[in-house]
Amino acid sequence: MTATTPLGLSDLRSFLRGLPGVDKVGVESRAAALATRSVKASAKATAIDLAIRMVDLTTLEGADTPGKVRALCAKGMRPDPADPGCPPVAAICVYPAMVPVAAAALAGSGVRLASVATAFPSGQAPLEVKLADTRAAVAAGADEIDMVISRGAFLAGDYDRVFAEIVAVKEACGGAHLKVILETGELATYDNVRRASWLAMLAGADFIKTSTGKVAVNATLPITLVMLEAVRDFRERYGRQVGVKPAGGIRTTKDAIKYLVVINETAGDDWLDPDWFRFGASSLLNDLLMQRTKLTTGHYAGPDYFTLD
């Protein structure tokens, strides 16, 4: 079977196989070099506020309760109740069952509501189930859908099936934005990350996202760099801009600022915007708030002064 993309590619497989390989040593040393940049004072304050605005504040636990989701929404809308100047986060990210609760809590706030769908986190379910999952989340009020690709099919080389799934889920999303989770920790190589990125973008993804946060290896700087190169090259070729969302394992302000540097140096400052870059995180927000408090008050902050999420 040959997939025909809306972008005029006749043979998906040979296109993806024809993408240039990633220089592993090069990309890792490039990421490491960019991570040494020093961002201080007013630039740091700007970076922290931008990072807060980019956070997809996430809770994806079996133990999530409506009360916990409401508390998280309140925190997302006013991260630092002591400082009205502190911007809200970009979105709240929950399981589909919690979407109605979050939608009610966030109504009219401007904070978007993301829901994972398509048998998150494994993606090992029939397509009908995935589509129903997606439609239910959108119907309940989700603005953004975070879907997982079938890594099994991708690794087996069945790109057409993965492509068709993304297209189908995109259609089920209707007006909601679609973020496609590549689960890079299971893709094994940078070459696969590059191929999966292009595959998702060709199939219509609005965002490509690194990880579910449920496997051993989550977002890393080099993997995000490879994905940023992919969205940059994709826009150059097809004129459509796609966002990037690293998720899992980003816990400190220092880490977040490294990502901002990599965005600026790889994709450019068009992506330095919550519409085009997100951090999937939960504990990151408290560290950002502590660093922000340090800059505004002049003394070090402590975790006792912020909510446990």
Added chain:
Amino acid sequence: MPKKSSPVALPAEPAPPVRLSVRKTYKLFIGGKFPRSESGRTYVVNGDNVALASRKDARDAVLAARVAQAKWAGATAYNRGQVLYRVAEMLEARRAEFAALGVPAGELDAAADRWVWYAGWADKIAQVAGSANPVAGPFFNISAPEPTGVVAVVAPPSLLGLTSVIAPAVVTGNTAVVLAPDPQVGITLAEVLATSDVPGGVVNILTGRHAETAPWLASHADVNALDLTGVEHADLAAELERSAAGTLKRVVRHRPGADFTGDPGLRPMTMLLETKTVWHPKGE
């Protein structure tokens, strides 16, 4: 290719080797490790290089102390007592090293004895500082002392002085960030602690100018108490105390020229304890 043989002049007999001295750098003690200052700065004390701690080293030390605190407070009092006794043992083993730094033998004895004395208090302080309270109702009412948390200490320079501020802070389950004015004695004591089963982060020792680092600790929102025993300058002490008030820290001040040789009493321990009172219903 065959080698060409040509007459080569034999090198002169090498001079007898001169042994190079092994110079010691006194580094910081943070989280059980001995890092240099993140600032890269050093200063020279008695011919040795010593790390000059920065505010970020103080921040890292507070983080290490915070991470270590719950587990140290959760260890049994008996276990904490054993660890403090072990400190006294290791101090004895390093007598020569302290003597070489000019610590008098009498003070060494007193410091080791002080560690043993506090080790003994580990599983007794709760009985003395806690109480079972009579109340007008069907309740057991019990007050128990609990550690305050992370304690920042501006320490006096002598070994006995250091011991007299560190031991009472940690014996009850607090963790400490200590600014040691005499870096050689301070870091040698850190080497004692590092080899005494004291978990990493329970005691952190910074060297350098406390006028530079202490204000950051005084205002740090994740520090629960501030011990200003080693601050000689009254204006600085007042300023630090004011700054500590911003986050409602406990502040310990000693009388100027305090003598550490006498009986310390319970106050050094009880100043760094909080009282938790529990009302427990009892059946009739």
